[in-house]
Amino acid sequence: MKEVDIAIIGGGPAGLMAAEAAASSGANVVLLERDGHLGGQLVKQTHKFFGSEKQYASTRGIYIANILEDKLKEMPDKVEIWKGATAIGLYEDDVLAVEVGKEIKKLKAKRFIVATGASEKSLVFVNNELPGIYGAGAVQTLMNVNGVRPGQRVLMVGAGNIGLIVSYQLLQAGVEVAAIIDAAPTIGGYLVHASKIRRAGVPILTSHTVTRAYGKESVEGATLVALDEQWQPLPGTEKEVAVDVICISVGLSPLAELLWHAGCEMHYIPQLGGHVPIRDKNLKTNVDAVYIAGDITGIEEASSAMVEGRLAGLTASASIGFKHDDYEAEVLDCNEQLRSLRAGPVGEHINQGMALVTSGE
């Protein structure tokens, strides 16, 4: 059985940053990624990032993955990367079961940083499982990784940042966007994204939802309805829109199965997207060996996932005697960055949620 100081589960923005921080603190690291490539969902983010220079603002997400991977390649004696490796169980004797191809390997570690990200939520409406109804992330993967359009004409459900950004990416790929709808009375995403979409002539219908999809073998259209102030359908406002794709962008939910298995105490926190573990300021859960970073701590953006990854990499290493030379300053800097990323109206929501599950506030 292989033994290592720190095992990091998930090679997305949080896991990559955690690996770099842990290795530069002196710990030996194994980084696990279930996919064949590192970067997680960064590999399909063709837009330029916001935030500050430290989170690679104004760089396109697709390039950030390469920058982070290159940093790890500079430390080959400290970081071992397992691609195509899925963690399937985390046991109380600090052993992780990992599926690699058809083989199950065991990995023993002093600390685990779980950075498994999130999965896309669905939405309840009639025929919501017809082929042609795809998550917004799925549409991004199909277009930006595989170079395939999801269809000819798309209804986008959800006017948050992801819904707006993916709508713009659909236009860039030559796909018509019939409309963006959102049940909320206001647009959830940044105005800068919404303005781009509006300039391109795509209507954004707030206080609207989809009640049914129709089509024989796959989507041929959708029925929309306007909602009143109590989010109830307004009779007589139904209208049909002919589309071959309905793209669902109604948020994400932390992908936390491994934490349940490891015995972490989980709470349902709507502001954070679903069930999340309790943790302290160092991103340690109630299980001493298990740390967390990225969307699994609560749904945010890749920028905060990177900072959390760095923080967990530093603190998990320090807890087993690998203290970074500038530990105090580095940790302070991470917390400052997180504070700044969570400023503003969207952050208010996240801070509320975080306060409910973080000890030592």
Next chain:
Amino acid sequence: MLRIEEHPILTFDKSKTVTFTFDGKEIEGYEGDTIASALHAAGVKVMGHHYDSGRPRGFYCAIGNCGACLMVVNGEPNIRVCVEPLVEGLVVETQSNKGDLV
């Protein structure tokens, strides 16, 4: 044709074609495709049928989370085709039952 030919930011390598079969029919994709992306590009959205209701099924998440896109690949059932790389000569079939454990 659903392949993106021109894109303001991205380019897609289509230098190596990969041939496979879907329910006996020969289909061409490219190296770098998943089975699901190659099928979708060829206009195939229905990848299976629910084992009980028989309703059509396609992919939903495209990153291996949701399990909506299970197909029979080279005789093995329950393969998530959204994360299965396309390889020359694969035999891909619609799955309409739960699949037998090998």
